[in-house]
Amino acid sequence: MQSFPINYLALLVAALVRMAMGALWYSPALFVNQWLALVNQTPEDMKAGMGKNIVTDLIGSFIMAFVLVHAVHYAGATTIGQGVAVGFFNWLGFIATVTLSTVNYEKRPTMLWVINNGYQLITLAIMGAIVAVWR
Numbered sequence: 001m002q003s004f005p006i007n008y009l010a011l012l013v014a015a016l017v018r019m020a021m022g023a024l025w026y027s028p029a030l031f032v033n034q035w036l037a038l039v040n041q042t043p044e045d046m047k048a049g050m051g052k053n054i055v056t057d058l059i060g061s062f063i064m065a066f067v068l069v070h071a072v073h074y075a076g077a078t079t080i081g082q083g084v085a086v087g088f089f090n091w092l093g094f095i096a097t098v099t100l101s102t103v104n105y106e107k108r109p110t111m112l113w114v115i116n117n118g119y120q121l122i123t124l125a126i127m128g129a130i131v132a133v134w135r
Helices: 008-025 032-038 043-047 050-075 080-105 110-133
Strands: none
Touching: 008 050, 008 110, 032 043, 032 110, 050 080, 050 110, 080 110
16 A cells, blocks of 8 residues: 555544534434434434444544545545545445445435435535645
8 A cells, every 4th residue: 555644633623523514414403303203213312322422433533534535645636626526436435325225225214314424425525625635
């Protein structure tokens, strides 16, 4: 594998932006009520174990940013638009396809896929832009 310098501050910021976007996306202002109904949970269910869930999500977000910076580097992306494109294609090829199959096999509502994947798409696009321009 090709070695190149990685800006770990950019990775951390990208991961934290993903977390902040998740807090907004799954808030009462946007989709939490629909999401709770689709997954058959209450706000209390969602809050149970929230600390562990946040730590797990932060670690996952950092790993996602780390892998994405490699995709951005190998694609030669250096602009916001190119970073967004790399984020989009990673979402399309790896997240959208896998989660669509999961939703179908589990016989879950398509709207659950739309809500969850809207979040994944937007955050990967933003993260791609961040790591592409902030080297």
